[in-house]
Amino acid sequence: MTAAPSASSPVGTLLRQWRATRGCSQLELAMDMGVSQRHVSFIESGRSTPSRALLLGLCNALDVPLRDRNAWLLAAGYAPMYAEPAWDAAEMRVVHRALERMLRQHEPYPALVMDRHWNVLMTNEAAPQFFGQFVELGLFPRPRNLLRLMFDPQGLRPFVANWEDVAASLFQRIHREAPGGVLDDAMRALVDELLAFPGVSSAWRTAEVASTSPVVPIELVDQGAWFSMVSTVGTPQTASAQELRVECMFPADDRPTADG
Numbered sequence: 444m445t446a447a448p449s450a451s452s453p454v455g456t457l458l459r460q461w462r463a464t465r466g467c468s469q470l471e472l473a474m475d476m477g478v479s480q481r482h483v484s485f486i487e488s489g490r491s492t493p494s495r496a497l498l499l500g501l502c503n504a505l506d507v508p509l510r511d512r513n514a515w516l517l518a519a520g521y522a523p524m525y526a527e528p529a530w531d532a533a534e535m536r537v538v539h540r541a542l543e544r545m546l547r548q549h550e551p552y553p554a555l556v557m558d559r560h561w562n563v564l565m566t567n568e569a570a571p572q573f574f575g576q577f578v579e580l581g582l583f584p585r586p587r588n589l590l591r592l593m594f595d596p597q598g599l600r601p602f603v604a605n606w607e608d609v610a611a612s613l614f615q616r617i618h619r620e621a622p623g624g625v626l627d628d629a630m631r632a633l634v635d636e637l638l639a640f641p642g643v644s645s646a647w648r649t650a651e652v653a654s655t656s657p658v659v660p661i662e663l664v665d666q667g668a669w670f671s672m673v674s675t676v677g678t679p680q681t682a683s684a685q686e687l688r689v690e691c692m693f694p695a696d697d698r699p700t701a702d703g
Contacts, residue, residue: 452489453518454498459487461505464625475504495521508622510682526681530556530564538676538684545674549691555589559622559686560629562586573692576666577602589690590617594637604662610643611650612659620673622686660695668695 462472469487473480478497485491486501493501498519502512513523528534546554546567553570555563563586571580578598583591592598593613603609614634621630638645652659660668672691679685 452486452492454493454515455487455489457515457518458483458501461507461511465505467505472501472504476500493519495519499524506623508625508682509679509685511623511625513682526683528681528683530558530683530687532683535681535683538687542687542689545689545691552692552694554689554691557589557688557690558586559627560588560633561590561617562588564687573666574599577663588633590633590637594640594643596641602664604664605660607644607647608652608659609661611647611652614648614650615652620688656695658695669693670695 462469467475469483470480473483476483476497482491486493495516498515498521499512501507502515507515509525510527513525513527516523526534531539542556542565546556546565549569550567551569553573554567555570556565557563574580574592578592580587582597583595590613593603594600594610600606617630617634618624618626621627626634634648637643638648658670660670662668669692672693674689674691676684676687
């Protein structure tokens, strides 16, 4: 008698979903891991439960973000491994001090710290002064979301001369800068919200921006062109640290730099 196929386990479902996201076959993943394709198949089907070490190895091979690795561990019956403290919690003090220093050193140009959903967590003194030239920031509740500030017709959008190019480049950044390059439910909901604003085209999500410049600048009325440099924590060991991004704005023209 042929045995009935096993129902997929929660961790098997996650493995299949992430493998599909990465465009990775069972055979390719098995070769990367140094295990048999049969072993990977058994994990996906629920016929085999991976060890904690193998599970984390699969996460490494598929570049699964730390927050999602905790979900994998829980699905397999293991305790979460990566802490998820608040960005300003005591255990994040060393990172918080580094962020404060980066923001302070970037004066007099705007700099800000964002979480994975583009909510602004910290700024230097220059940032609210800069954006306040265009927008009544009090109309946007804290934590202010940079994407809403950019796409909302009541926000920065009317002051961006090259709005369509900037909007298209922001959609590209949303996907490129998401942890692991994958949008979570909250981020997908935010993208839908941005697309619902008047004058926003869904085609911008996949548009290619033609530019002779090495960057796509933001051309602001009466403030010239600007571009951003984005920094992340190099060796994060908490989900919170992995998801932080520092965005520093620089003039994209020949004006003198902050250090002369």
